[in-house]
Amino acid sequence: MTQITSITPSVVTARTPWKQALANLLKDPDELCDILGFEDESRSQLIAACAGFPLRIPRAYLSRVVPGNLQDPLLLQVLPQAAELEASIGYVSDPLDESEFTPVPGLLHKYHGRVLVILNGSCAIHCRYCFRRHFPYQEHVIDSHHWQQILQYIASDSSIHEVIFSGGDPLTCNDKILAKRCEDLAQISHVTTLRLHTRLPIMIPERIDQACVDWMQASRLQIVMVLHCNHAQELDQAVQQALGKLADAKVVLLNQSVLLQGVNDTVEALATLSQRLFACRVLPYYLHLLDKVQGAAHFDIDESAARELRAALKARVAGYLVPRFVRELPSELNKTALSD
DSSP states (O other): OOOOOOOOOSSOOTTSOHHHHHHTOBOOHHHHHHHHTOOHHHHHHHHHHHHHSOOOBOHHHHTTSOTTOTTOHHHHHHOOOGGGGSOOTTOBSOTTOGGGGOSBTTEEOOSTTEEEEEOOSOOSOOOTTOTTTTOOGGGGOOOHHHHHHHHHHHHTOTTOOEEEEESSOGGGSOHHHHHHHHHHHHTSTTOOEEEEEESHHHHOGGGSOHHHHHHHHHOSSEEEEEEEOOOGGGOOHHHHHHHHHHHHTTOEEEEEEEOOTTTTOSHHHHHHHHHHHHHTTOEEEEEEOOOOBTTOGGGOOOHHHHHHHHHHHHHHSOGGGOOEEEEOOTTOSSOEEOOO
16 A cells, blocks of 8 residues: 655755745656656646646645545645546636736726736646636736736726735735835725735745844734635644744734635535634634536535535634635625525
8 A cells, every 4th residue: 555655844944934845845757756756647647646746845735644644634635636527518728717807917806896907827736626717817917017007006996995806826926026016005095905816825924034024014904815725634733833923013914715625625625624713713714615627526526515614614613614605606796605
């Protein structure tokens, strides 16, 4: 039987600066196969799955995987599988039709009152269910010219009060760039809130250093950070300390998860996640049903099963620990709540 060998990181430690941690991501499929003990067919399938969506895993994240367990919920989120190569009816490359809502390169304007900026295309981790795994980031590179276009677009529409930095992951940008972008937005009087969609404090908690906290505290904008955590096992002591720094800096901390088969599709997993998030000073916000992106069908959960999980979770934890179960549909201008 295949066994996972020891995967405690030797290069990246809790004291390593976040940029070094990013530079030392596990990107080589052969190395992951060696770690997992994959040979022959399993190895070739994993490598083939990486051809269309490259491998990126922080080594510290791998250290939270239970050795010997190929069904570990953290491992399953990042493990390339042969199922990704199978064409599935109803699963497409742009499941949210985001290309229809880009008035300016790098800017998505779908919802009233807020816009989303694809700040960059870089992530610390490639989650295998990512709905932007086929996104044409090369068409949305934000240079100085495009940034000025984005600012002009936002300034010209007084209904826009919130700007969302997404990607990729905005926290892969350095703090000098983020501070300047934040300062530019703060010059627009009707913008009141900056929201960051990020997985980096979970993946590489040392990213939340003093420089990061400083620019957030210095801004007049209300900073909201929407984290992406799917399982309580992701929230170790280092992550809790990083989130505590943000909470102390008056950053509003919310979490959105994706309901994933084999990862968090039990009431025990969801209840423990909500309770652990709250202990880390984070409020559960959304639980998304899977966006039907090509290559991720093996993660999908039937809506009837999702409704049963929601009912069981409501009976298990306090109401404020129950995230909203939602699906995002390309034709709708807001999140669609799961029906009863």
